[in-house]
Amino acid sequence: MSVDPGEDAPGPSEWTVPGAPVGVGPWPGGPDAWPSGDRWDPELLEHGDRRNVVDAYRYWRRDAVAADLARRAHPFHVAIENLGHDHNIGTVVRTANAFAAAGVHIVGRRRWNRRGAMVTDRYLRLHHHPDVDGLAAFAAERGLTVVAVDNTPGAVRLETAELPRECVLLFGQEGPGLSGPARELASLSVSIAQFGSTRSINAGVAAGVAMHAWVRRHADLDAAW
Structure with missing residues (x-):
């Protein structure tokens, strides 16, 4: 399984920059623009992902991240x-x-x-x-x-x-x-x-x-x- 968050859909534009809040906000475009696949967390897509994770895992469910880390x-x-x-x-x-x-x-x-x-x-x-x-x-x-x-x-x-x-x-x-x-x-x-x-x-x-x-x-x- 790839860790590229842009595999299913264009990635978000609100990446972390110096002085900005940690993480990213809601996925741009609303629910109609959400990527498909079972690794994505609807709550994070809707409200943003402020977790201390690398950008490649933004919006992923916790168990999906853990599974990918175990694979790698x-x-x-x-x-x-x-x-x-x-x-x-x-x-x-x-x-x-x-x-x-x-x-x-x-x-x-x-x-x-x-x-x-x-x-x-x-x-x-x-x-x-x-x-x-x-x-x-x-x-x-x-x-x-x-x-x-x-x-x-x-x-x-x-x-x-x-x-x-x-x-x-x-x-x-x-x-x-x-x-x-x-x-x-x-x-x-x-x-x-x-x-x-x-x-x-x-x-x-x-x-x-x-x-x-x-x-x-x-x-x-x-x-x-």
Whole structure:
């Protein structure tokens, strides 16, 4: 399925410009001019689409966007331990959406702070595992290599590591990093090169750096928006 919103009808002219409201207003021309197809949301066509989505998905139903993202997803997953209500999880989810991860896995507590996700969790495949054993079973069943991202002794520099194409990038909590069982699960451990005084960088930032490293190595950049 194409993501070109002009496939069935001329596109709207009210695109977002600096200083203007986010998104687009109602589809020009009224109901008689609406595009055909089941991916379009009548409410959005009538009232406008102010969501934080790329222009290619304007006026699409949420489930249609999620289905298209699943079709276009990259073969890497992201997992993060949630042992104490880590506030970085929302940022990790939002970044995983931006880089088209195949899924996001919450390991530990089921509840997490969704504010930082900016609703992107509704477009992704989210998985919950009470412990790392559940994540291990998921990865083994699908042939995914678990890659721990943590600045622990013996870790390979992310900048020089050969990230597997089909993998799970596993992150720990802010502060303590990965738990012992999580480190033992990983087939490969990588660390991000740092040059300042801080011992570690924000878990959400680390996740973005690691996902982008995967994109640089494996993604088809011609498919990016």
